[in-house]
Amino acid sequence: MAKEFELNEVEVWDGNYAASQALRQAQIDVVAAYPITPSTPIVESYGAYVANGYVDGEYVMVESEHGAMSGCVGAAAAGGRVATATSSQGFALMAEVLYQASGMRLPIVLTVVNRALASPLNVRGDHSDMYLGRDSGWVQIDAFNAQEAYDLTLCSFRIGEHLDVRLPVMMHQDGFTTSHKAQNVYPLKDDVAYKFVGDYVPVDDMLDFSRPVTHGAQTEEDWHYEHKAKQHKALMDSRTVIDEVFAEFKELTGREYKRVESYMMEDAEVALVLLGSSVETAVLAAKQLREEEGLKVGVVAPRCFRPFPYDLVRDALDVPSLKAVCCLDKSAPGGAMGALFNEVSAAAYSTKARPIMTNYIYGLGGRDFAVDEAKRIMKEQKAHADAGHITTDIQQFSGLRGPKLGFFQTRRG
Amino acid sequence: MTEIRWHSRAGQGAVTGAKGLGSVVATTGKQVQAYALYGSAKRGAAMNAYNRIDDEPITNQETKMFPDYVFVIDPALAFTDDITKNDKPDTQYIITTHLSKEDLISQIPALQDKADRTFVVDCMQISLDTIGRAMPNTPILGAFMKISKMYELDFFLDSMKKVLSKFPQKIIDANMEAITRAYNEVK
Numbered sequence: 001m002a003k004e005f006e007l008n009e010v011e012v013w014d015g016n017y018a019a020s021q022a023l024r025q026a027q028i029d030v031v032a033a034y035p036i037t038p039s040t041p042i043v044e045s046y047g048a049y050v051a052n053g054y055v056d057g058e059y060v061m062v063e064s065e066h067g068a069m070s071g072c073v074g075a076a077a078a079g080g081r082v083a084t085a086t087s088s089q090g091f092a093l094m095a096e097v098l099y100q101a102s103g104m105r106l107p108i109v110l111t112v113v114n115r116a117l118a119s120p121l122n123v124r125g126d127h128s129d130m131y132l133g134r135d136s137g138w139v140q141i142d143a144f145n146a147q148e149a150y151d152l153t154l155c156s157f158r159i160g161e162h163l164d165v166r167l168p169v170m171m172h173q174d175g176f177t178t179s180h181k182a183q184n185v186y187p188l189k190d191d192v193a194y195k196f197v198g199d200y201v202p203v204d205d206m207l208d209f210s211r212p213v214t215h216g217a218q219t220e221e222d223w224h225y226e227h228k229a230k231q232h233k234a235l236m237d238s239r240t241v242i243d244e245v246f247a248e249f250k251e252l253t254g255r256e257y258k259r260v261e262s263y264m265m266e267d268a269e270v271a272l273v274l275l276g277s278s279v280e281t282a283v284l285a286a287k288q289l290r291e292e293e294g295l296k297v298g299v300v301a302p303r304c305f306r307p308f309p310y311d312l313v314r315d316a317l318d319v320p321s322l323k324a325v326c327c328l329d330k331s332a333p334g335g336a337m338g339a340l341f342n343e344v345s346a347a348a349y350s351t352k353a354r355p356i357m358t359n360y361i362y363g364l365g366g367r368d369f370a371v372d373e374a375k376r377i378m379k380e381q382k383a384h385a386d387a388g389h390i391t392t393d394i395q396q397f398s399g400l401r402g403p404k405l406g407f408f409q410t411r412r413g
Numbered sequence: 414m415t416e417i418r419w420h421s422r423a424g425q426g427a428v429t430g431a432k433g434l435g436s437v438v439a440t441t442g443k444q445v446q447a448y449a450l451y452g453s454a455k456r457g458a459a460m461n462a463y464n465r466i467d468d469e470p471i472t473n474q475e476t477k478m479f480p481d482y483v484f485v486i487d488p489a490l491a492f493t494d495d496i497t498k499n500d501k502p503d504t505q506y507i508i509t510t511h512l513s514k515e516d517l518i519s520q521i522p523a524l525q526d527k528a529d530r531t532f533v534v535d536c537m538q539i540s541l542d543t544i545g546r547a548m549p550n551t552p553i554l555g556a557f558m559k560i561s562k563m564y565e566l567d568f569f570l571d572s573m574k575k576v577l578s579k580f581p582q583k584i585i586d587a588n589m590e591a592i593t594r595a596y597n598e599v600k
Binding site for chain 2: 176177280283
C-alpha cells in the first residue's frame with residue numbers, strides 16, 4: 001500500500017512538480033518513460049515516488065520515446081491506468097504511436113511540457129509539439145500555470161477514462177514559463193485527489209483471459225473509415241464529459257475551468273485569442289489598458305485545444321460590440337496562416353458580429369512575450385476597428401528582430 | 414508587487430534560494446513566483462533567477478522585470494553583468510563582495526549615482542566560514558531581510574528551518590548562522 005505524501009495547504013511548486021504530484025495521487029499502474037528537457041523533472045520526481053514507496057505501480061525505463069509510448073499502449077491494452085510525460089523531439093518520436101493509442105481507444109494520460117522543435121535545436125517553450133498532436137485523435141487540454149497543471153492532470157484521468165470517452169488525453173503546459181516557474185499551488189490531500197480520480201475501470205482488457213479480445217487489428221477500406229468516424233464522434237462527444245468533470249472539480253475545489261476561457265468579453269471592442277501561459281500575460285495587459293486608456297479589450301483562450309471548441313469559441317466571439325480579433329500562434333506556421341487563426345476564424349465566420357480577424361506569430365523558441373507587446377497588439381486591433389478594415393498585413397510577427405515580416409492583405413473595406 | 418532579480422552563476426544556488434524565499438513568503442499568505450533563465454547553461458555560467466511577490470495572484474508570465482531589488486551573489490558578476498539593466502529610481506542592490514562599499518562603487522560606473530541604495534556583504538566568506546563551501550544563496554537572504562525589513566530575523570530563520578528540513582541538522586545550523594551573520598554584517 002502506497003505511503004501518504006505529506007502536503008501543506010499551500011506549496012510552492014513549479015509546473016513539472018505539480019504535474020508529477022498529480023500523477024502520484026492518481027495511483028497509476030504503469031509509467032513507461034524516457035526523460036527529455038523540459039519535462040524531465042516530471043518523470044524524475046515520479047521515479048523518486050516509486051523508489052520511496054509513495055506509488056504501488058510500475059515504473060518502466062525504456063530506450064526511447066517511441067518505446068515509452070509503445071509501453072504505455074501495451075500496459076493500457078492489458079488493462080491498467082497508464083501515463084507518461086514528454087516534450088518536443090520526444091513528442092515527435094512518439095508521433096507514430098500516438099495515433100495507435102487513440103485508434104485503439106486507450107485512455108493514456110500524456111503530460112506534455114511544450115517545447116520548440118529542432119532545427120535549430122532549442123530547449124525552450126513554444127507550441128510546436130502541441131500543434132504536432134493536433135490531428136492525432138487525443139484530447140488536448142492546456143494549463144496556463146502550475147496550479148492548473150496540477151488540477152488538469154487530475155481531470156485528464158477522469159476525462160480519458162470515462163466510459164463514454166475512452167480516449168487518450170494530453171495535458172499541456174508551457175516549457176520553462178510554467179514547467180520551471182514555482183508559484184503558490186494548493187494541492188488536494190492524497191485521499192481526496194484519488195477519490196476524485198476514482199478507481200480505474202478496465203474495458204476489453206487483454207489480461208481478462210476469460211474474455212479474449214483483439215487490439216490493434218488491421219482494417220482496410222471495408223472498416224477503417226467507420227472506425228475513424230466513430231473515433232472522431234467520441235472525441236466530439238467528449239465535450240459534455242469534459243464540462244461535467246470540470247463542474248465536479250469546481251464543486252470539490254472552488255477552482256473553475258471551461259473548455260474556452262473568456263475574460264472581459266462582455267463589452268469588448270477588440271480581443272486577443274491565444275493559448276498557454278501567455279493568456280495570463282494578455283489578461284494582465286487587457287486589464288491595464290482598460291484602466292489606463294479605457295480601451296475595451298477582452299481575451300479568449302481555448303482551454304481545450306482538442307476537441308476544438310468551435311461552439312464555445314463562437315459563443316465567446318459573438319459579442320455585438322466586438323470589431324477586431326487577433327489570434328496569436330506560438331508555433332512556426334510552415335507556409336500557412338497560424339492554425340489557431342484558421343480555426344478561430346472559421347468559428348468567428350458563423351457569428352453575427354463577424355469581426356475583423358488578424359494573425360500574429362510570436363514567442364518561437366521561448367522568445368519572451370511582454371505585457372507591453374500584448375498592449376501594442378491590442379491597440380493595433382483598435383486601429384483596425386476604427387478604420388473598419390485591416391490596416392496591416394493579415395499575418396505579422398511579434399518580437400521578431402530584423403526587417404518587418406508580413407503576409408497577405410485584406411480586400412474588405 | 415515586489416520584484417527581485419538574482420545575478421548568479423549556475424551552481425551557486427540562486428534557483429534554490431529564490432524558491433526558498435518563495436516558500437517562506439507563501440506561508441504568510443502572499444502570492445509568489447520563483448523562476449530562472451538557465452536552460453542548457455553549464456555550471457559556472459552567468460544566469461539570472463527571479464522572484465515576484467504580491468498580495469494578489471500573479472499573472473504576469475513575462476520573464477523580463479523592472480526589479481525592486483537586485484541580488485548579486487557572485488563577486489565578479491558585479492563587474493561583468495549588466496546589473497543595473499531595467500533599473501528603477503528606487504531599485505536597491507545587495508552585492509556579495511570582499512571590497513568596501515566605497516571601493517566597489519568606485520570601480521563600477523553604473524553604481525556611482527546609486528551609493529545610497531547599494532549594500533555590500535561578503536556572502537562568499539560568510540558561507541565558507543559557516544557552511545564550509547562557497548554557497549552564497551542563503552546568506553544573501555539574511556542581508557535582504559535586513560535591508561527590506563520584510564520579516565523579523567527570528568521569523569525568517571524559523572521559516573527557513575522548515576524549508577531546509579530535508580537536510581542534516583548540521584547543515585541547517587550552518588545555514589542559520591550564515592543568514593544571521595549576513596543580516597548583521599550587510600552595510
